[in-house]
Amino acid sequence: MSDPGLSPPQSGPRATADRPAARTRNSTSTSTHATGTEAVGRTRPALPGPPAVPVRTAGVVPADVPGPGTGTGTTRDIASALERILRGPSGLGTTSLHPARRRNPPTPPSPAQAAEGEPVPGLHHHPVPEPDPARVAEVGRRIKAWAVDEVQAFPPEWEDQFDGFSVGRYMVACHPDAPTVDHLMIATRLMVAENAVDDCYCEDHGGSPVGLGSRLLLAHTALDPLHTTKEYEPAWTESLRSDAPRRAYRSAMEYFLRRATPSQADRFRHDMARLHLGYLAEAAWAETDHVPEVWEYLAMRQFNNFRPCPTITDTVGGYEMPADLHAQPAVQRVIALAGNATTIVNDLYSYTKELAAPGRHLNLPVVIAEREGMSDRDAYLKAVEVHNDLMHDFEAESAALAAACPFPSVLRFLRGVAVWVDGNHYWHRTNTYRYSLPDFW
Ligand SMILES: CC(C)=CCC/C(C)=C(\C)COP(=O)(O)OP(=O)(O)O
Numbered sequence: 055m056s057d058p059g060l061s062p063p064q065s066g067p068r069a070t071a072d073r074p075a076a077r078t079r080n081s082t083s084t085s086t087h088a089t090g091t092e093a094v095g096r097t098r099p100a101l102p103g104p105p106a107v108p109v110r111t112a113g114v115v116p117a118d119v120p121g122p123g124t125g126t127g128t129t130r131d132i133a134s135a136l137e138r139i140l141r142g143p144s145g146l147g148t149t150s151l152h153p154a155r156r157r158n159p160p161t162p163p164s165p166a167q168a169a170e171g172e173p174v175p176g177l178h179h180h181p182v183p184e185p186d187p188a189r190v191a192e193v194g195r196r197i198k199a200w201a202v203d204e205v206q207a208f209p210p211e212w213e214d215q216f217d218g219f220s221v222g223r224y225m226v227a228c229h230p231d232a233p234t235v236d237h238l239m240i241a242t243r244l245m246v247a248e249n250a251v252d253d254c255y256c257e258d259h260g261g262s263p264v265g266l267g268s269r270l271l272l273a274h275t276a277l278d279p280l281h282t283t284k285e286y287e288p289a290w291t292e293s294l295r296s297d298a299p300r301r302a303y304r305s306a307m308e309y310f311l312r313r314a315t316p317s318q319a320d321r322f323r324h325d326m327a328r329l330h331l332g333y334l335a336e337a338a339w340a341e342t343d344h345v346p347e348v349w350e351y352l353a354m355r356q357f358n359n360f361r362p363c364p365t366i367t368d369t370v371g372g373y374e375m376p377a378d379l380h381a382q383p384a385v386q387r388v389i390a391l392a393g394n395a396t397t398i399v400n401d402l403y404s405y406t407k408e409l410a411a412p413g414r415h416l417n418l419p420v421v422i423a424e425r426e427g428m429s430d431r432d433a434y435l436k437a438v439e440v441h442n443d444l445m446h447d448f449e450a451e452s453a454a455l456a457a458a459c460p461f462p463s464v465l466r467f468l469r470g471v472a473v474w475v476d477g478n479h480y481w482h483r484t485n486t487y488r489y490s491l492p493d494f495w
Pocket residue numbers: 245248249252329358359360361362363397400401404
């Protein structure tokens with residue numbers, strides 16, 4: 055194949071993005087075309103402003119959040135909304151949202167499975183059912199074929215690392231409601247492409263802070279295309295084949311656009327721009343070996359963040375969280391808290407890997423130790439507490455939002471984000487090829 059990276063994907067009813075066909079395909083879940091859980095033709099009331107949820111400690115459900123329709127919320131409303139989010143949709147027509155539940159009731163990992171990798175002691179998390187092994191194997195087979203044959207994402211000598219990343223297990227754990235393996239592949243290709251950019255541009259596979267801005271901007275045009283004159287367009291098109299990160303971004307985006315609505319595509323591009331901004335701040339500090347204040351580090355990590363992964367949960371699930379609801383500040387806060395919790399999970403599980411890497415690699419325990427004058431152990435334990443506070447806030451605000459805006463697509467989206475958070479923790483915990491815990495306990 056002379057141009058594998060740019061060949062249009064072979065399956066699906068169309069080869070270009072943002073056309074009406076995409077809306078039709080996803081329209082089963084918009085507000086006028088119901089999914090199994092969506093009320094057909096239901097009028098959407100205005101969302102209230104962000105629920106006034108006080109900062110809280112574990113297990114305390116806030117009581118002062120307006121409830122749906124009544125103007126007053128009760129602790130019971132919110133507790134039941136939280137339970138609903140964590141349990142997922144139920145009732146008539148929702149069985150298909152739970153492929154794992156349909157085939158085998160979810161069970162927590164057995165002690166033997168958990169022994170593969172222990173959770174960080176004291177970390178607030180939720181166990182997930184083992185991902186469906188048939189799906190894991192099929193996603194693993196297809197993603198390797200894509201990475202090797204379609205986009206040449208890595209040279210042969212990196213094959214062990216590609217396999218050790220276990221991206222199939224990661225994505226199946228994070229998207230249990232994906233209706234088909236094709237849907238799972240949307241997330242899986244993007245995950246591989248995002249990691250190719252991080253590894254090859256920013257980190258330990260040839261990356262460097264020097265010149266990163268230009269590399270990221272040019273790669274970003276694989277997601278958000280250049281609109282230019284006939285004279286200059288061929289050079290841009292050619293550039294998209296010129297390295298693995300760009301080939302991977304270009305192809306993964308093309309597949310994504312086959313299933314995404316225009317609003318979902320726009321949301322994703324925005325999240326990827328945020329990610330690239332975060333990479334640049336991290337690189338700027340690395341160039342001068344600067345250690346930011348803890349709050350500054352957390353701000354950078356809110357952008358250099360997993361956010362683009364949970365926010366495609368609706369595309370991967372085959373429905374749409376409506377754009378005007380997604381844009382609400384309360385929804386944005388829930389998404390940000392979820393993204394931040396998942397990313398601090400990475401800081402905790404990748405701590406020893408990053409300590410062993412050449413130079414200083416910033417992560418939350420390292421920044422706390424440096425800036426707050428703590429021992430490595432105390433700083434790590436404080437980072438666990440920061441994570442737990444983020445998780446508790448995420449769960450409280452998600453429950454408040456579900457109570458304030460109990461639309462099926464919103465509830466399913468919140469559930470999808472919560473499951474992504476849990477699947478992400480599962481993958482970090484069990485990926486002992488990549489991560490190991492420090493000896494602090
Ligand atoms: C998949 C995706 C959108 C990643 C974005 C940012 C990113 C690579 C992380 C949040 C993971 O952090 P890190 O670069 O520290 O990864 P490792 O610790 O090397 O696994």
